[in-house]
Amino acid sequence: MSTQLNSGKKKANTINPVKVTTQTVVDMKRKGEVISMLTAYDFTMAKLVDAANVDIILVGDSAGNVMAGHETTLPMTLDHMIYHTSCVVRGVDRALVVADLPFMSYQVTTKEALISAGRMMKEAGAHAIKVEGGKPIVETVKRIVDAGIPVMGHLGLTPQSIYKFGTYKVRATEELEADELVKDAHRLEKAGCFAVVLEKIPSKLSALVTKELSIPTIGIGAGPQCDGQVLVLHDMLGLNKDFHPRFLRRYADLYTGIVDAVGNYVADVKSRDFPNENEQYK
Ligand code: KIV
Numbered sequence: 001m002s003t004q005l006n007s008g009k010k011k012a013n014t015i016n017p018v019k020v021t022t023q024t025v026v027d028m029k030r031k032g033e034v035i036s037m038l039t040a041y042d043f044t045m046a047k048l049v050d051a052a053n054v055d056i057i058l059v060g061d062s063a064g065n066v067m068a069g070h071e072t073t074l075p076m077t078l079d080h081m082i083y084h085t086s087c088v089v090r091g092v093d094r095a096l097v098v099a100d101l102p103f104m105s106y107q108v109t110t111k112e113a114l115i116s117a118g119r120m121m122k123e124a125g126a127h128a129i130k131v132e133g134g135k136p137i138v139e140t141v142k143r144i145v146d147a148g149i150p151v152m153g154h155l156g157l158t159p160q161s162i163y164k165f166g167t168y169k170v171r172a173t174e175e176l177e178a179d180e181l182v183k184d185a186h187r188l189e190k191a192g193c194f195a196v197v198l199e200k201i202p203s204k205l206s207a208l209v210t211k212e213l214s215i216p217t218i219g220i221g222a223g224p225q226c227d228g229q230v231l232v233l234h235d236m237l238g239l240n241k242d243f244h245p246r247f248l249r250r251y252a253d254l255y256t257g258i259v260d261a262v263g264n265y266v267a268d269v270k271s272r273d274f275p276n277e278n279e280q281y282k
Contacts, residue, residue, distance in 0.1 A: 020055050020096040022128055022150040022194040028055070028227070029216040035195075035228025037098075037218050038236070041067050041084045045233060046091030054095055056218075058130065058230060059085040061100040061160070066234040073159045076102040078116050085124035098152050099126040103160040106131050106140060113140045117149045130197065132158035134184025138191045145192030153188035155181055156222065157200035170221070172201045185209045185217075197230065198222040200247070221247035 018024075028035050037056035040046040041063045049057055061073040063084050068075070078101070085099040099120050106113035113131075120126045128150035131137055141151050156171045165171070172178040181201065188196055195216045198206045203223025210217045210225055219226030231248065234240055238253040268274035 017094065019094055022096065025055060025096065025216055025228075026194055026214075029214070035216055035218060037228055037230035039063075039230070039233045040088050040091075041233075043087045043091040046088040046097075049233065050092045050095045055228070056230075057088060057092060057095045057097050059088050059097065059099040059126070060130075060232065061102045062232050064102075066232060066240070072162050073100075074103045074162075076100075078102055078105040078119060081105075082120060082124045085120060085126050089125040096127050097125075098128045098130050099124060100130050106137065107133075110140045110143045113137075114143055114147055117144045117151075118147070121149055128152055128194065130154055132160045134180070134187055138187045141188060141191040141193060151191075151193050152218075153185075153193040153196035154199065155184050155188070155196060155201075156198050159199075168200070170200050170202065172205055178202075178205050181205065182209055182212065185213055189213050189215050195228075198226060221245065 025035050035056065036054045037058055038049050038054050039058045039060040039062055040049050041059060046057055059081065061076045061081060063080070064070040064073040064076040067084070068080075070076075081099060081102050085097065089097050101113070101116050101120065105116040117129045120129050129144070130152040131141065131144075132154040134153075134155060141153070144151050157165070157168065159168075162168070172181045178201075182205075185196055185198075193215060195218055196209075196213070198209060198217050198219050200221040203225065206217060206219050206222035207225035210227055216227035218228040218230050220230045235243055235248050236251050238250045238255055239258075241255040265274070
């Protein structure tokens with residue numbers, strides 16, 4: 001079942017000191033190696049995720065949901081994203097760090113987009129940036145790539161357009177939208193993207209896009225045939241008890257673990273069990 005806890009499965013965390021680059025992930029597709037990607041937004045979590053050998057850490061604007069408690073990703077600013085990304089970069093030795101450019105930091109003009117991408121690289125130390133959308137941002141992607149900044153695309157359910165969609169339902173189930181998505185994937189590849197996220201689209205469609213592109217596809221709710229998979233860290237660790245989309249597999253129940261631990265601390269403080277003889281200076 002998709003939302004079951006999977007903490008007991010085998011892990012791939014023998015230390016791998018080789019740094020992941022954008023070229024590494026393109027080569028992984030060529031060699032048929034599957035790419036793992038997870039989000040992180042702070043130093044401590046980034047350090048843990050990197051220690052487990054994830055290939056790409058995405059500083060997603062989902063920070064707006066899981067870190068800031070907003071309903072959508074729209075309120076995130078470039079300054080917020082630069083702050084989160086700089087925290088993550090300080091915790092990472094191996095993974096490729098990709099940072100989301102937030103809503104309205106790249107859609108108005110190509111010049112503004114380039115300035116936003118440049119700030120993300122210079123001030124936060126990101127290794128690459130991610131932008132949402134197809135045809136309308138192709139020229140912008142080209143300009144950013146021409147400036148030497150690697151770009152990851154994002155198609156399908158693009159949360160920055162949630163008010164246009166009106167729903168978080170699966171995208172591109174109709175032929176017209178599916179055809180346009182395939183064209184957009186090609187446009188992004190041609191514009192110079194090194195990878196593209198496919199979010200919440202039918203598996204058959206992501207399989208087709210994955211077959212047609214030479215750059216890797218990284219899926220979230222897009223089926224098993226993508227070149228890689230991504231999840232939001234807080235969701236896969238079971239920190240969000242009330243979020244149960246079909247595509248989410250939970251690998252821990254940290255909600256229960258943390259609430260129990262904090263509850264035990266509160267009880268120990270109240271009963272004066274904590275601190276004990278050995279937990280004080282004499
Ligand atoms: O912001 C985010 O976390 C994302 C992933 C869901 C791909 O864009």
